[in-house]
Amino acid sequence: MKPALFEHVNVTVSDPKKTAAMLVDLFGWHVRWEGPSKYDGYTVHVGTDDEYIALYALPKQDRPEQESYYRTGAVNHFGILVDDLDAAEQRILKSGLKTHSHQTYDPGSRFYFHDHDGIEWEVVSYA
Incomplete structure (x- = not known):
């Protein structure tokens, strides 16, 4: 069996465009896509042609403890x-x-x- 490949991870941030700009500048990545997303939020996909990080934010983060989409930086x-x-x-x-x-x-x-x-x-x- 051919091993599966890692494609992306999705993380909640305070400002997807700001974080994407930082990653483009630091690592030479590019924005693959951006637009409206889940719960009236906004997402920016930044990375390479093969892998990326989905940077997500709500218009207002008013339920930080309910689910991962409401927790900024919910990763190690x-x-x-x-x-x-x-x-x-x-x-x-x-x-x-x-x-x-x-x-x-x-x-x-x-x-x-x-x-x-x-x-x-x-x-x-x-x-």
Whole structure:
């Protein structure tokens, strides 16, 4: 059996366009689609031609504890694979974000940062 491939994840953020712009700038991704979505919300799909993150927001987040679509940042972290860890970190630092928890382990190296919603991003390289 051919293994399934990961295509996308959907996360609630405060401002999908702002988060998408950050990801485009930091990782060279592009916006694949954007428009109205569930519960009168708005979604931006950002990533590559093969994988993406769906960034979702409600017009007003008034029920944060009811279901995942109402919880901003309801994930532990997203792992982003890059070829050049140092160059990626320089872009992140230049954008005003702080990096932390730098580690080298078998088989690679990584660090983390938090965005404007408090979502944690792991940046890893096996190069």
